[in-house]
Amino acid sequence: MDSVITTAAKEINRDELEKLKRSATQKALFRRRAGKFALVIVNLAMSIFVLLPLLYAVSIAFMPSSELFTTEMNLIPGNPTLENFRQAMVKIPLNRFIVNSFFVAGCITFGQILSCSLAAFSFSFLDFKGKNLLFMVVMATMMIPGEATIISNYLTVSGLHWLDSYKVLIIPYLTSAMGIFLFRQFYKSFPISLYESARIDGCSNLRFIYSILIPLTKSAIGAMAVYTFINAWNMYMWPLLVTGSDRMRTVQIGIGMLDSVDSQSISMMIAGVVMIIIPSISVFIAGQRQLIRGMFSGAVKG
Amino acid sequence: MNIKTFVKKAGPYVYMVPAMAVFAVFLFFPFFKTIYLSLYKTNKMGQAKLYVGLLNYADLLNSPSFFNSLLVTAIFVVIVVSVSMLLGLIAAVLCSKTFPGIRIFSTAYALPMAIASSSAAMIFKIMLHPSIGIVNKILGFHINWISDPKYALACVALLTAWLNSGINFLYFSAGLSNIDETIYERASVDGANSIQRFFFLTLPGLSPIMFYTLVVNIIQAFQSFGQVKVLTQGGPGESTNLIVYSIYRDAFFNYRFGSAAAQSVLLFLIIMILTLCMFRLEKKGVSY
Amino acid sequence: MASLSFVNVCKTYKNGLTVVKDFNLDIKDREFLILVGPSGCGKSTTLRMIAGLEDITSGELWIDGQLMNMTSPQSRDLSMVFQSYALYPHLTVYQNMAFGLKVHKVPKDEIEKRVGRAAEILHISHLLDRKPSALSGGQKQRVAIGSVIVRQPKAYLMDEPLSNLDAKLRSQMRVELAKIHRELGATIIYVTHDQVEAMTLGTRIVVMNSGVIQQAASPNDIYENPVNKFVAGFIGSPSMNFFPVWVARREEKICLEFGKNKLIANEICSKRLVEDGYVGRRVYLGIRPEDFHEEGPEEQKILFDVEMKEVLGAEILFHGRINREEICVRLSPNVKAEPGERLPVYVDMDRIKLFDMDTEQNIIYV
Numbered sequence: 001m002d003s004v005i006t007t008a009a010k011e012i013n014r015d016e017l018e019k020l021k022r023s024a025t026q027k028a029l030f031r032r033r034a035g036k037f038a039l040v041i042v043n044l045a046m047s048i049f050v051l052l053p054l055l056y057a058v059s060i061a062f063m064p065s066s067e068l069f070t071t072e073m074n075l076i077p078g079n080p081t082l083e084n085f086r087q088a089m090v091k092i093p094l095n096r097f098i099v100n101s102f103f104v105a106g107c108i109t110f111g112q113i114l115s116c117s118l119a120a121f122s123f124s125f126l127d128f129k130g131k132n133l134l135f136m137v138v139m140a141t142m143m144i145p146g147e148a149t150i151i152s153n154y155l156t157v158s159g160l161h162w163l164d165s166y167k168v169l170i171i172p173y174l175t176s177a178m179g180i181f182l183f184r185q186f187y188k189s190f191p192i193s194l195y196e197s198a199r200i201d202g203c204s205n206l207r208f209i210y211s212i213l214i215p216l217t218k219s220a221i222g223a224m225a226v227y228t229f230i231n232a233w234n235m236y237m238w239p240l241l242v243t244g245s246d247r248m249r250t251v252q253i254g255i256g257m258l259d260s261v262d263s264q265s266i267s268m269m270i271a272g273v274v275m276i277i278i279p280s281i282s283v284f285i286a287g288q289r290q291l292i293r294g295m296f297s298g299a300v301k302g
Numbered sequence: 303m304n305i306k307t308f309v310k311k312a313g314p315y316v317y318m319v320p321a322m323a324v325f326a327v328f329l330f331f332p333f334f335k336t337i338y339l340s341l342y343k344t345n346k347m348g349q350a351k352l353y354v355g356l357l358n359y360a361d362l363l364n365s366p367s368f369f370n371s372l373l374v375t376a377i378f379v380v381i382v383v384s385v386s387m388l389l390g391l392i393a394a395v396l397c398s399k400t401f402p403g404i405r406i407f408s409t410a411y412a413l414p415m416a417i418a419s420s421s422a423a424m425i426f427k428i429m430l431h432p433s434i435g436i437v438n439k440i441l442g443f444h445i446n447w448i449s450d451p452k453y454a455l456a457c458v459a460l461l462t463a464w465l466n467s468g469i470n471f472l473y474f475s476a477g478l479s480n481i482d483e484t485i486y487e488r489a490s491v492d493g494a495n496s497i498q499r500f501f502f503l504t505l506p507g508l509s510p511i512m513f514y515t516l517v518v519n520i521i522q523a524f525q526s527f528g529q530v531k532v533l534t535q536g537g538p539g540e541s542t543n544l545i546v547y548s549i550y551r552d553a554f555f556n557y558r559f560g561s562a563a564a565q566s567v568l569l570f571l572i573i574m575i576l577t578l579c580m581f582r583l584e585k586k587g588v589s590y
Numbered sequence: 591m592a593s594l595s596f597v598n599v600c601k602t603y604k605n606g607l608t609v610v611k612d613f614n615l616d617i618k619d620r621e622f623l624i625l626v627g628p629s630g631c632g633k634s635t636t637l638r639m640i641a642g643l644e645d646i647t648s649g650e651l652w653i654d655g656q657l658m659n660m661t662s663p664q665s666r667d668l669s670m671v672f673q674s675y676a677l678y679p680h681l682t683v684y685q686n687m688a689f690g691l692k693v694h695k696v697p698k699d700e701i702e703k704r705v706g707r708a709a710e711i712l713h714i715s716h717l718l719d720r721k722p723s724a725l726s727g728g729q730k731q732r733v734a735i736g737s738v739i740v741r742q743p744k745a746y747l748m749d750e751p752l753s754n755l756d757a758k759l760r761s762q763m764r765v766e767l768a769k770i771h772r773e774l775g776a777t778i779i780y781v782t783h784d785q786v787e788a789m790t791l792g793t794r795i796v797v798m799n800s801g802v803i804q805q806a807a808s809p810n811d812i813y814e815n816p817v818n819k820f821v822a823g824f825i826g827s828p829s830m831n832f833f834p835v836w837v838a839r840r841e842e843k844i845c846l847e848f849g850k851n852k853l854i855a856n857e858i859c860s861k862r863l864v865e866d867g868y869v870g871r872r873v874y875l876g877i878r879p880e881d882f883h884e885e886g887p888e889e890q891k892i893l894f895d896v897e898m899k900e901v902l903g904a905e906i907l908f909h910g911r912i913n914r915e916e917i918c919v920r921l922s923p924n925v926k927a928e929p930g931e932r933l934p935v936y937v938d939m940d941r942i943k944l945f946d947m948d949t950e951q952n953i954i955y956v
Contacts, residue, residue, distance in 0.1 A: 020657060021650065028660035039401050046396055047410040050389070050467065054413070056436055057425045068434055075436075111320075119321040128314035138321075141329050143577070145525055147546050148570045151553050151562055152332030152339065155348040172328040175321040205313065234418030236528035241554065252420045256532065259424060266428055273421050284416035285409060296476045488676040490663035491641050491747075492690035492737075502689075506680040 054277070061085065061271040068267060084271035088258060091268060093246050094275065097254035100166075102279075104250060105232035107170045112228050113221055116179030121209055123180070124187035125195045135184075141177045146237070154241050168242045169250065173232065179224055182294065186220040187213070223294020226287030233280045251276040339563035346557045358564035368565070370540055371548045378459050378544055379523040385463035386519060387512075390470025395504070397471075398478045408475070415468030419461075419528030426461045427533055451541040454534050458542050461533070462526050470515055477511030478504070513584050517577060524573055545569050592654040592744035592777055593619050594640065599649030601635055601801075609635050611801045613649065617745075617779065622771050624792035625781045627824070632801040633781045634673075637747050640779060642666050653744060669743040673750040675734040677722040683709075684718040687737045694741070704740040711770065712736050728759045739770060745777040752787065764790055785825050789813070797821045819874060819950040822943055828879050828907060828918050834947070835875045837868045846875055849913035851892040856939045862954050863944070873953065876943035879907065879920040886936025893934050894919070896927050908933060 048055070056075075060068070061084055063077035088094055122128075123135055153172060162168040190213075198208045214221070239250045246254075255276055258269040284291070340358055342350035362368045393411040397404055414422075429435050430447040438444055447453045481504065489499050527546045530536060536543040536551060543551075545565060553562035594617040601610040610632040617623050625633035638644040639651065642663035651658050658666060669690065678686050684705055691701045709715040712732040722730060731751060738746055752760045768791055771778055782788055788795050789809045796806040797820075805817040816822035822830050835846040835853075844860035846853045853875075855863065863869060894912035901923070908919045908927065919935050927933040944953040 021659065024657060024660045036401050039396070039399070040403060043396050043401075043403075043407045046393060047407050050393065050464075051410050051413065052436075053422065053425045053429060053464065054417075056429060060428065070434075115320040115324065118317040122314045122317040126314040126317075128311070131314075134318070134322075138325070141325055143574065144329060144333055145521065145570060145573055147525065147549055148336055148566045149329060149332035151348075151549070151559060151566060152335035153328055154553075155335075155559070156327070156332060158348070172324065175324040177325075180321060205317075230416050234416075234421075236418060236420045236531070237550070240531070252418050252528070255421065255424065259427075259532070266431075266434075269424060270428060273424050277417060277421055280416045280418070281413065284413065288409060288412065292472060292476075295472065482674075482676070482679075484672050484674055484676040485678055487641075487643050487663075488670065488672055489678075489689070489693075490643070491666075491668055491670045492741075493664045493667075493693040494689075495664055498693060503678065509680070 057270050057274050057277075060267060061274040063267060065267040084267040085275060088268045088272035088275065092254060092257045092272070094251075094254065094272060096247065097249050097251045098276070098279075100248060101233055101251040101276075104166065104169045105229050107166075108173045108232040109225050109228045111170065111174035112176050112179050113224055115175040116224070117183050117214070117217065117221070118209070119175070119180050120183030120187055121205075121213065123184050124190075125192070126205075138177050138180055142181075150237065150241070153238075157242060162242075164243050164245050164248045166248070169235075169239060169248075172238070173235075176228070179228070182224060183217070183220060186217055190216065219290060220294050222287060222290035223292075226283055226291045227295075229283050230280045233283075336563045336566050339560055340567050342560050344557075344559040348557075348559045350560070354560070358561050359568070361561065362564055362568065367540065367543075368548070371543050371545045371565075374455060374541065374543055375524065375545045378455060378462075378526070378542075379520060381456065381459035382462045382466065382523040382526075383516065383519045385460060386466035387470050387515060389463065389467035390472075390474050390515075391508075393467070393471045394474035394478055395500075397475060398504075408471075411471040412468045414465050415472070417465060419465060419526065420532050422461060422465055423529045423532035426457070426529075430457055448534050449538055451538050454538055454542050458526075458529050458533055461529050462523065465529075466519060466522060470519065473511055473515045473518075474508065477508045477515075480511070481507035513580070517580055520576060520580075521573060524569065593617060594745065594777075594779070595650075595652040596636075597650040597652070599636075599639065599651060600647050601632070601639060601644060602647045609801050610639070613803060615796060615803065615806060617777065620775055620777055622768075622778045622780065622791060622793045624788045624795045625779070625798060626783065626785055626788040626795055627798035627804075629783060630800075631798040633783075633798050634749055636798075637670075637749055637779060637781045640745075641668055641670050641747055667744050668747055669738040669741045669745075670747040671734045671738050671749065671751045673753060675722075675730045675751075677730060677733055677737075679722050682719050682721055683714065683725070683733050683736075686722070686733055687740050690737060690741045701740075705736075708736040708740045711739070711773075712766065727754055728763075731755060731763065735767075735770075739774060739776075745779055748778065748780045750782055751780075753782070753784070760787075767791060786827060789825065795825075797824060799824075815952070815956050816943065817952055817955055819876070819945040819952075822876050822945070822952070826878055828920070830876045830878050830943070831915075831917050832945075833875045833877075833913070833915050833917075834872050836872055837863050837870065839869050844869070846873075848875070848915075851912070852889075853892070853937055853939065853942075854889045855942075859939075859942070859944060859954055866953060868944075868946075868953065872947050874945040874947060874950070876945060877937055878941070879918045881938045881941040882919045882921065882935040883938060884921055884925055884935065886938075890936045890939055891934050892937060893932050896929050896931050896933050898929055899927070 059075055059077055062080040062082075064079055064081045064083060067078055119138075123131060157163060157168050157172075162171075194212065195208060198212055203212075234252060235250065236252045239253050243249050243253065255269070255272050258265060258272045339348075339350055341353060341355055343352040343354050343358075345351050390411075397408050397411065427448070429437050432438060432444055432446040435447075437447070445453065447457050485503055486499055489503055494502065525546060526544060527550065530542055530544055530547040531550070534542040536547045546569070549562045549565045549569070552558045552565065594615075596613045596615045599610060599613040600608065602608040609630075613636060625636060627633050635644055639646050640653075642658070642661060646659050653666065678689065681689065687705045687708060688701045691704065696704075705718075706715070709718060712735060714729060714732050714736060717725065717729060717733070722733070725733065731754070735748075735751065738748075752763055755763065764787060767778075770776070771791075780791065789812075792809060794806065795809055795812050797804040797812065799820050804821045805812055807815070812821060812825050816825065819832065823832065833848050835848040838845050838847055840852075844855040844863055846855055863873075892912060894908075894910045894917050896908050896910040898909040900907040900909070904923070905920055906923055906925060908921065908925075910917055910919075910933070919933075921935070925933075945951065946953055
């Protein structure tokens with residue numbers, strides 16, 4: 001029972017049919033490939049635009065300062081050199097700053113993970129009076145902007161003679177409402193029976209946290225670690241206020257010591273900036289998948 | 303109540319102690335102390351010396367400098383939020399369909415979120431340098447951008463927008479991936495081309511996340527400090543004297559902690575009111 | 591409405607998996623054609639190839655005499671109901687239904703007219719201002735169907751539209767769909783895994799398995815004259831019983847023997863079995879549960895052990911074993927037999943089917 005269509009199709013010369021098919025296919029495939037190609041090109045342009053400041057900085061950092069002051073557009077260093085980096089390390093105690101920042105950021109990250117996971121554990125698995133109220137209070141802290149507290153905090157720590165030390169940089173940041181929220185969301189996805197069966201088995205709370213909960217929370221911990229480390233590394237206003245000596249400065253403040261506008265210093269300054277950007281960018285690139293998954297695990301909604 | 307029951311009842315609270323202690327000392331206490339301070343005039347050490355009631359507030363509301371800060375901050379926030387959300391949106395849309403190399407591009411677009419405001423500001427300082435900066439070289443001008451009251455604010459704003467575009471890219475990418483794929487298929491069969499699909503499906507699909515992103519962006523924009531300190535120090539001629547910077551200056555250069563505290567409180571109120579208004583508006587907006 | 595033609599269509603994914611093989615089919619104008627088969631048989635993929643949502647790896651797809659392999663979905667002038675309904679969540683029911691018309695630049699009053707009429711047919715006029723999140727499953731499904739019938743495309747495509755509904759709603763919607771088909775005079779291409787739906791709705795059924803068309807025929811043909819064991823077993827509920835039997839010649843009669851049971855084949859069957867050389871070999875005997883009787887001649891009797899009985903009111907289904915093979919028999923409520931007993935039943939030898947053991951083809955296929 002051949003339909004009209006197939007008979008008509010068979011009437012067309014087989015060759016012509018093949019030609020028709022091939023040209024249609026080719027055109028469509030071309031359009032599709034061209035589309036993908038255009039997408040790549042546009043993305044390339046856009047990402048160069050977005051990365052321009054960084055690429056520019058890297059280029060200047062490797063450029064000998066003599067090449068800087070020309071009127072032509074020089075984007076690629078003619079004689080790349082490591083001199084700027086060396087000078088930056090020499091001119092200011094960059095080593096010390098980097099060590100300080102690593103130590104401070106590391107402690108803050110560790111401390112936040114610890115305090116937030118403990119608090120979130122309490123909120124998720126335990127029952128106690130005022131639980132909901134206390135949780136709302138914690139969430140409310142997210143509404144308080146830094147400016148509302150920074151002056152008083154400064155006065156507090158200066159009264160305690162904590163200025164210019166590690167503790168003044170670390171202790172105020174040992175917890176975060178966002179961290180508690182993140183962990184709590186994560187814990188909510190575990191069945192309560194996980195906790196109950198551990199208790200029945202005679203497991204103490206601490207043991208439960210240490211041997212069962214924490215291993216299961218690895219991805220949330222990873223996300224938080226990346227986020228907290230980067231933010232701690234990038235802190236500016238607070239370290240500016242509370243540290244003053246070369247011994248205690250962190251990288252973001254310390255790098256300001258290279259800030260000036262004569263040609264030799266510019267290359268040095270940019271080289272310094274590039275050096276202190278590398279750790280945060282590396283942590284970001286290495287942990288971005290963790291970070292993104294952690295940030296959006298709660299199905300962000302309006 | 304014996305020891306055992308006490309320990310049992312106290313247990314849950316114990317886990318909260320580290321976090322709550324930090325909140326109490328460094329968040330709640332200073333918050334109230336700031337309000338307290340704003341009602342006094344202080345000495346150079348920050349001790350409240352003279353009770354003046356709402357005088358600090360009255361002074362602020364009568365000072366042209368404060369209103370200038372408000373205006374400058376408002377313009378700043380508008381530029382930052384609109385540009386950074388636009389950048390983030392464009393980047394997210396460009397990365398919505400997979401293509402070779404998408405991973406690398408996604409990383410690139412999100413990268414600005416890992417960069418400190420002060421570091422970025424130093425780079426921008428050189429980019430905007432009148433003679434050797436790349437901006438002047440490409441555009442062919444010789445403008446000293448950050449020393450010109452006409453352009454300084456825009457420069458700081460664009461820098462901040464760049465910094466915030468990374469996180470917006472992530473938010474919008476998440477929003478895009480939350481849109482059900484099959485409605486695009488249905489729209490195709492219904493006859494819609496890609497432009498129509500973008501305007502009728504993608505943009506409305508993004509509206510829930512857009513609200514959230516907007517709120518987050520605004521709050522963050524209000525807290526911009528590092529860029530101002532490094533790039534313009536509030537100048538030239540107070541054209542970039544954002545409220546946060548003005549607070550810093552008042553407190554740590556002029557030692558007028560009382561007045562600075564009052565500004566902090568006002569800033570807090572502004573952000574609160576804005577956020578509440580936005581939540582009200584959202585209820586009336588696109589609902590699902 | 592339009593006619594479609596598949597010529598040697600194959601679909602292979604990049605990883606080498608071939609999901610549709612050598613698909614040849616002509617779909618005529620105004621047919622209600624149903625693609626039916628188990629999960630993964632390629633029926634949804636075939637439908638999506640018609641819509642343009644999947645590429646055709648090789649072969650040709652003709653719609654109304656035009657080669658459509660590479661045409662984009664939006665230019666094919668088709669309309670599709672998705673299994674998940676795919677309603678636009680931010681639009682009201684009215685706007686959902688109007689969307690396709692709006693895109694095709696239909697004037698506003700015409701849109702109003704058509705949406706109003708479709709809403710009436712489907713009893714959703716009172717829901718026009720609601721958003722999809724405020725609808726029940728059945729209502730969503732009607733909106734999805736409504737969105738499709740307001741347009742006048744070349745054909746309507748439906749991908750398992752009833753599978754997410756409860757049984758009662760499903761049978762209601764089956765009636766509605768049949769009505770719509772009649773009233774609209776539409777060409778409908780419908781995918782389902784439910785053979786009851788296929789049999790009741792379709793004018794023609796295409797049974798698929800593992801990407802290959804097993805049989806394309808009217809419901810009656812498929813039921814009476816299945817081309818192979820798969821089709822015979824897939825269509826019909828409860829499904830056909832299969833027993834491996836020996837074909838033996840006893841005193842000039844052809845007998846089908848299994849265990850202690852011996853059935854004598856009728857003329858037609860005997861002739862085919864002899865002609866095609868099946869004597870002395872084994873074949874599959876297929877008997878539908880409804881083709882057993884309570885009484886009959888001795889030579890059509892078989893005995894089986896009742897294991898379970900399902901009383902359905904107008905009939906009883908007896909499940910049991912015969913020769914270690916499972917058997918299901920449908921009889922009238924008069925029959926009294928309990929689990930554990932042996933029940934004799936009589937096979938309607940004019941209605942049996944015989945299948946080759948190796949090829950599983952129907953030996954007495956017409």
